[in-house]
Amino acid sequence: MEKKILELKKITKQFGGIKAATDVDLVVREGEIHGLIGPNGAGKTTIFKLITGLYSPTYGRVYLGGKDITRLPAHKRAQMGLSIKMQIPGVYEDLTLRENIRIAAQLYTGKKELEAEIDRLIKLVKIDDLGNPKVRNLSHGQQQWLEIAMSLASHPKVLLLDEPAAGMGPEETTFTAELVKDLNKQGLTIVFIEHDMDFVSLLAQNVTVLHYGKIFAEGDMEEIKNNKEVQKIYLGAV
Amino acid sequence: MKDKSKALLTSENIIFVVLLLLGLVLPTFTNAYRLSQYSYYYSMTILALSITLVWGYAGIFSFGQAAFMGLGAYIYGILSIAAGRDGFNIFALLIAVVIMMALGAALAYFMFYGGVNDVFVGLITMCFGIALQTFMGQTAGEEWQVLGVRLGGYNGLTGIPKISLFGFKLGDVAFYFFTFIILILVYAAIRYSKITNAGYSLTAIRENRSRSELFGFDVPKIQVIVFAISTGLAALAGVLYSVWGSYIAPDNLSMTQSTIPVVIVASGGRKNPTATVLFAILYYFLSGKLAASGSSLNYIILGAILIVVLLFIPEGLFSTLFSKMDKYILRRA
Structure with missing residues (x-):
């Protein structure tokens, strides 16, 4: 097993009475491509904002390369090698x-x-x-x-991609997937959010499924693909 | 080499050289009174440049520049009158600028580390100005003295002494060159800074604060620094103004006085120091002519220009003109 590069421990974010993320544990290992998926409103972007420091968690902790960065401002985290491509x-x-x-x-x-x-x-x-x-x-x-x-540009340790293929045509999507794979081959750890399951299966080695702000399922791509419960939430049955 | 000389041939550079030459030869064909008017125009242009820096470059909308200017002038006035020695006055100028930078930094610290931004910065700085003006207005009594200098209420401080350099008191012509050189230096520094890392940091936080933070920029720190520098420039303008007129009063700290340079910067082109300088000098020159006829027509004309500019050329009159001229020059070259 490669060593943990990014880790969330029991991360919870509450906006008034609404819990956007509840007790989320997430481990990203060095050199992997990790997909973060889930239906609309599952809390994916909230998790990214908690990782980058745009939000601070109600409780829980964030670690980068073993260092506790929970209380660090966003710009310090960026300087430490956490980088993001935003959705818009x-x-x-x-x-x-x-x-x-x-x-x-x-x-x-x-x-x-x-x-x-x-x-x-x-x-x-x-x-x-x-x-x-x-x-x-x-x-x-x-x-x-x-x-x-x-x-x-910051020579990041971890690159977060929030819907890298959103709004792209098929050719552009393929180009983007190739690009992400290339970067990963050069040693970059990548975490991405995506809706499109085809795109996810093109890229992700490990996948975490979020649903209503909680971890719903975790595993490698094959396991998640064959997980009946995951299929259900994507079809809106749960 | 040829490319380099071509790159220098921009409308901004041409305007700058023309203004520089005009400024240098002006004393040879005008009288001392008129010349001293230009010292006033240049001081106010420095005030306008302080807004180009903080608002045009960094996107921080400050409505308190006249207050910072006035307070800087008060500090200079008090120190120089209290010292009573001409040789000290240049240090009084420096002390006033430094104190105002510290004050600007303190105000900025509470705003930007407190997460206050955009229109609220405008409101806070505006309130600062109004509060300061009101406060200074009620300092008529005997009890309002600093270092033995009476603040004078609405009459303000009078008899503010001239600056001396190397034992010589700066008369009209020398003071003209003094303000002219300071203006050129401030302009050059602001213009050059645009293509430095510092300048790009300001552009980044102006265009998108939260994104810039995620690229690693310490946004509040940058905001505090640029706000402090801008406050210092406003104070510098204030000192020069008070030396020129030998007085400073609460009227100089008013909302109107804070609004005019903002309108000048917005009309000329807020991201462009050359546009600011050109528009400011033209405005003060023309308003001087109009004021001589005893009317407030200058405000009406300035207001009308602003409305037209904001509706049709939001980037500003002269900066738009400059880029059009540059395209023309490029085509001819």
């Missing part, structure tokens, strides 16, 4: 492609190496044919890939 592209629309990557990279790369680093990241996500347009003029898919490039 979190790019700076009024700036150019290269400026976007520059902003994401400047905290992690010396001034002299910045241009080379921007080139490296653009090549890494294979958008080097786009030139340097204003990001507003890029397609939805291109913005998503750009954001992945930006989230790689």
Whole structure:
């Protein structure tokens, strides 16, 4: 077994009377691609916000590489190697492609190496044919890939992807899946949220199913696929 | 090499060089009184630049710049009058700026670490200005003295002394160059900072705060720093203003005084220091002409320009003009 890189222990988040996450335990191991799935409103994005520090938990703890990061602000967690691509592209629309990557990279790369680093990241996500347009003029898919490039700028230990293929056509989805696999092959641990089960089965080695803010099932892809209860909640029977 | 020289040929640079040359030769064809008016325009332009930095660059909408400016002027006035030695006044200027930066940092700390942002920053800074103006207005009594200097209520501080450098008191011409050089330095620093890491940090937090945090930016810290610098610049403008007019009064801290530079920056182009400088100098030049005829027409004209700009060219009059001119230059080159 590889060592734990990201771990949630009994994480609970309460908004007034509503529990968005209840006693969630999650273990992500170094080098894996971990899928976080569940129907709408299952609490997936809440979990991501708890991991990145945009929310602080009502109780429970978050560990990154064995370190307790529960009380650390979001920017410290980012500097420690936790990176995220948000669901709605979190790019700076009024700036150019290269400026976007520059902003994401400047905290992690010396001034002299910045241009080379921007080139490296653009090549890494294979958008080097786009030139340097204003990001507003890029397609939805291109913005998503750009954001992945930006989230790689911090040389993260763990990359969180919130619906990386949302709003993409079949070709773009395949491209994205290949990209994620490539990054994983280079050693990056990836956790992603996805609705589309086909996309999940393309990628995930291990899967955690959330339902009403609780862990519903866990296991490798095959187990989850054949789990009758999981099939039921996806068809709305439970 | 050719590419580099081409890149320098932008409308902003051309405007800057033209303004620089005009500023340098101005003393040769105007009288001392007119010249000293320009010292006033330049001081107010520095105030406008403090808003370009905090609002245009960092997206923090401060409505309290005139209050910071006024308070800086009060501090300079008190210190320089109390000291009574010309040689000390340049230090009084520096002390006023430093104190105001500390005050700005303290105010910003409570706002930004408390999670206050956007329109609420505007409200808090506005209330700060109104409270300060009201407070200074009631300081007419004998008991309101700082370092033996009476604050003077609505009459304000009068007889604020000139600045001396190397044993020479700065007269009209020397003071003109003093404000001119400070304006150029402030402008150059703000303009250059845009392409540095610091400048990009400001752009990042202006465009999307929570996203920038997830890229590792310490957003509240950056906000406190830029707010403090902007407060210091406003105080610097205030000191120069009070030296120019040799007085400062609560009227200078009013809402109107805080609004005008905001409108100037919004109309010229809030993300562009060159646009701010050009618009500010033109505005103060024209309003000086209009005020001489005893009307408040300048406010009406400024208001009308703002409405037109916000409706049709939201990026600002001059910054839009600059980018259009640049496209034209590029096509010709």
